[in-house]
Amino acid sequence: MRHILAGLVLSSALVARAWDGQPTHIYGVNLGSWLVLEPWMLPQEWLDMGGQSCADDCWTCIATESSFAQAYPDTVDTTFAQHWDTWFTQDNVNTLKAAGINTVRVPLGYWIVEALVDRSHESYPRGGLKYLRRGLGWLKDAGIQAILDHHALPGVQTPAQMFTGNCTSDVQFYTPYNYHRALVWTTVMTALSHLDPDFGSVFAIEAVNEPMMNATQTPHYGAFQRNFVQVIRAVELTLGIYVPSSSLSLSVPLSVSNNFTAALSATSSATIFPVEVRTALVEAVPILLEIGVASGLQTIFEASPFKRSCTSLVANFMDVNWQSDNPSNPADVAIGSQAYDNHLYYSFGGVAAADPTSYLISICNLSRIQADAAVGDSPLWFGEWGLSTEFNATDEFLYKWADAQKLAYSKGAGWIYWNFKTEISSLTNGSALARQWSYLEGLKLGFLTHDPAALHDPNVCAPYMNSTANSTSS
C-alpha cells in the first residue's frame, strides 16, 4: 500500500502534469562530472587541470578527485572551483529547459559535506557546496526538479571506479564508521533541502549509487537502508512536515521551535528512533551551524519559525534487483514516499549479444519494471542509460536505439540520461564520444527528440517483440 501512496505522490504532487492532463514521466539528465569528476568524460580538460590519463587502470595515475587533491594540495580548490563554475552553467539549464527536461540527477560525493572528510588520510577539493547551491537555484527558477544522488560514498562503495572519487580495490563503505558518515550526510542534505531556498528544486535523495551487485559483499546494507529512511523522516518530523502513511509522531518542544538546529538536538533524544539515527542527527548539528554561517543561512537555521508546508522528500534507492544473492529490499523499510532506480548500459556487456538486432530484442522485451513491481519496488525510473554500444553503431541504428530505450523506460516512471554532456575534443575523436554519451549532442544530431516524450517511430519495437524464433539473446 505504501507503494501506491508513493506513486500517487510522485505523479500528482511532485511531477507537474502536462500533455492533455496525463501525468508526465521523468524526462531527465544526469549532471555527471560536475561535482564528482570522471576524467573519461572530459579527457582534455582533465589534462589541462593537471590530471593524468591511464585508461582502465585508474589506480595507477592521477585519475580521480582524491588522487588529484593529494597531488596538488595547495591548488586543488581553485582548480576545481574553475571546473565547477564552467562545466554546468545557466546556459545549460536554459537549453535543457527548452528541450523539455523536467528532472536532473545530481551526482555528489560525501566530501561536499566537508566536515565528513577525515583529512588524516582523505583528500578532496573544498568549496563545492557553493556551486551546488547556485546550480540548484537555477534549476528551481527553471522549474526543473532535482535528485541529490549520493554517488561517491565514504570509504568507496565499489572497487576500481573513477566515479567513487577514489579508485581503489579496498572497499570500506560497508562498515559501521562509513555507514554512519553517510547518515550524517543524509541528515545535512535533508535539512538543506527543506530549509535552504536554493535547494527548493530537490524532491528526492538517493541513498547509494551503484552498490556492489553481490549482496554478500555489502553486509548490513539493509540496516543502512532502514536508517537512511529514518534520518530523512526524523528531520522532516522535526520541521513539522507531514510524512504520508507514517504513524511516527514527534512533538518539538516549544522552547526550540524557532531554532531548527536546537530542535534537531531535541529530536536526537526521541526514543522512537534507534541510537544510530539519533547520533547521526546530533553530529549533523555542528555541521549545519557551520554551513549556516558560511552560506548565510544562519537566521533560517537558528532563528526562524519552521516552514510546515513543504512536501516530504522521496527516499530513493537502487532497486532490489540491482543486487543478487539475497539482497535486502528497500521497499521493506518505507516510511512515506519511496522510488527506485535501475541503471542499464548495454555497452559494458552481459545484457545482450553485441549486435543491433539483439539489443533491440532485449530492450523491447524488458521485464525489469514488472520484476521490480512484483516485489514492491515501484515507481521505478532508469536513472542512468545512454546510447553507447559494444559495436560501431550507425546513425540509422541510434535513432531506433534511442526510441526503443525511451519507450521501454517510459513504461516505468521515466528515464534520466547519462550524461547531460561530454567533452568534444581531439582526445574524444571529435564528437565520437558525445554522439553516444551526451544528451545535448544527441539532440543536436537528432537521435534524441526536442520533445522528450516524442519518438521518431512509436512502432520501433513491433518487429522485436514476441519473437523467439530468431532471438539470439535472452
Ligand SMILES: *[C@@H]1O[C@H](CO)[C@@H](O)[C@H](O)[C@H]1NC(C)=O
Ligand atoms: C582511498 O582509498 C584507500 C583505500 O581505502 C585509502 O587508504 C585512502 O586513504 C583513500 N584516499 C583518499 C584520498 O581518500
Ligand SMILES: *[C@@H]1O[C@H](CO)[C@@H](O)[C@H](O)[C@H]1NC(C)=O
Ligand atoms: C556472491 O558472493 C558469494 C560469496 O563470495 C559467492 O559464493 C557467490 O557465488 C557470489 N554470487 C555471484 C552471483 O557472483
Ligand SMILES: *[C@@H]1O[C@H](CO)[C@@H](O)[C@H](O)[C@H]1NC(C)=O
Ligand atoms: C540554536 O541552537 C544551537 C544548537 O543547540 C545553538 O548552538 C545556537 O546557539 C542556537 N542559536 C540561537 C540563535 O539561539
Ligand SMILES: *[C@@H]1O[C@H](CO)[C@@H](O)[C@H](O)[C@H]1NC(C)=O
Ligand atoms: C569501430 O571502428 C573503429 C575505427 O574504424 C575500429 O578501430 C574498431 O575496431 C571498430 N570497432 C568494432 C567493435 O568494430
Ligand SMILES: *[C@@H]1O[C@H](CO)[C@@H](O)[C@H](O)[C@H]1NC(C)=O
Ligand atoms: C572517429 O570518429 C569517426 C566519426 O566521427 C569514425 O569514423 C572513426 O572510426 C573514429 N575513430 C576511432 C579511432 O574511433
Ligand SMILES: *[C@@H]1O[C@H](CO)[C@@H](O)[C@H](O)[C@H]1NC(C)=O
Ligand atoms: C526475424 O527474422 C525475420 C526474417 O529474417 C526478420 O524479418 C525479423 O526482423 C526478425 N526478427 C527479429 C526480432 O530478429
Ligand SMILES: *[C@@H]1O[C@H](CO)[C@@H](O)[C@H](O)[C@H]1NC(C)=O
Ligand atoms: C505479444 O503479442 C501480444 C499480441 O500482439 C501482446 O498482447 C503481448 O503484450 C506481446 N507480448 C510481449 C512480451 O511483447
Ligand SMILES: *[C@@H]1O[C@H](CO)[C@@H](O)[C@H](O)[C@H]1NC(C)=O
Ligand atoms: C521476450 O518475449 C518472449 C515472447 O513474448 C517471451 O517468451 C520472453 O519471456 C520474453 N523475455 C523476457 C526477458 O521478458
